Amino acid sequence: DIQMTQSPSSLSASVGDRVTITCRASQSISIYLNWYQQKPGKAPKLLVSAAASLQSGVPSRFSGSGSGTDFTLTISSLQPEDFATYYCQQSYSAPYSFGQGTKLEIK
Amino acid sequence: QLQLQESGPGLVEPSQTLSLTCTVSGGSIDGSSYYWDWIRQPPGKGLEWMGSVYHSGTTNDNPSLKSRVTISVDTSRNQFSLKVSSVTAADTAVYYCASGHGGNPGTVHYWGQGTLVTVSS
Numbered sequence: 001d002i003q004m005t006q007s008p009s010s011l012s013a014s015v016g017d018r019v020t021i022t023c024r025a026s027q028s029i030s031i032y033l034n035w036y037q038q039k040p041g042k043a044p045k046l047l048v049s050a051a052a053s054l055q056s057g058v059p060s061r062f063s064g065s066g067s068g069t070d071f072t073l074t075i076s077s078l079q080p081e082d083f084a085t086y087y088c089q090q091s092y093s094a095p096y097s098f099g100q101g102t103k104l105e106i107k
Numbered sequence: 108q109l110q111l112q113e114s115g116p117g118l119v120e121p122s123q124t125l126s127l128t129c130t131v132s133g134g135s136i137d138g139s140s141y142y143w144d145w146i147r148q149p150p151g152k153g154l155e156w157m158g159s160v161y162h163s164g165t166t167n168d169n170p171s172l173k174s175r176v177t178i179s180v181d182t183s184r185n186q187f188s189l190k191v192s193s194v195t196a197a198d199t200a201v202y203y204c205a206s207g208h209g210g211n212p213g214t215v216h217y218w219g220q221g222t223l224v225t226v227s228s
Contacts, residue, residue: 001170001171032211032213034213034214034215036154036215042220043203043218043219043220043221044154044215044218045218046214046215046216049211049214050211050214055216087153087154089154089156089213089214089215090213091211091212091213091214092213094156094159094167094169094212094213095156095168095169095170095171096156096212096213097156098153098154098155098156099153100153101153101154
């Protein structure tokens with residue numbers, strides 16, 4: 001099975017900050033990497049698929065990059081609605097494992 | 108736009124079988140481009156992919172669940188279902204039915220709202 005490791009586990013930042021979340025796979029997964037955003041009490045929402053493909057309706061301040069084993073999600077200028085928990089997930093092979101999550105909090 | 112809704116008991120006794128159903132609207136469950144997933148999240152913890160069923164009926168499940176999981180499709184009702192046998196307190200979680208489309212199984216485009224299932228006597 002492929003293990004996904006995110007860092008950091010939590011992050012405090014201010015509105016307007018640029019933040020980067022990292023996800024590492026235990027083996028190469030090409031670009032089969034997705035990013036989700038989850039707010040308390042809600043289902044996750046797909047932000048980025050195939051490492052860098054922004055989903056329709058997702059603000060352009062979000063961007064994804066990487067291939068192989070190392071990936072990043074960047075938010076260029078944090079907005080109040082971006083404070084949430086973010087998960088990466090590999091869709092290279094079943095079981096389609098998730099990272100442990102990164103909780104983004106207001107500083 | 109596909110919409111998914113979970114239903115089933117919110118409380119299950121230990122050693123019993125957890126059963127949930129997901130009703131799909133806005134699309135056909137036997138559409139060739141869709142796949143249907145179950146994902147769960149224990150309270151305060153991360154997400155765990157449990158398994159998938161495809162329009163053909165082919166299933167894929169997570170070996171970590173030790174063959175306790177059965178996922179099936181009922182095309183006549185436009186529903187798919189989850190059964191987890193021999194449950195313990197560790198199976199207490201919010202259970203999400205979910206779906207994706209296109210050529211990349213595992214990528215979840217659509218989510219149900221989630222339903223909390225508590226395992227307790």
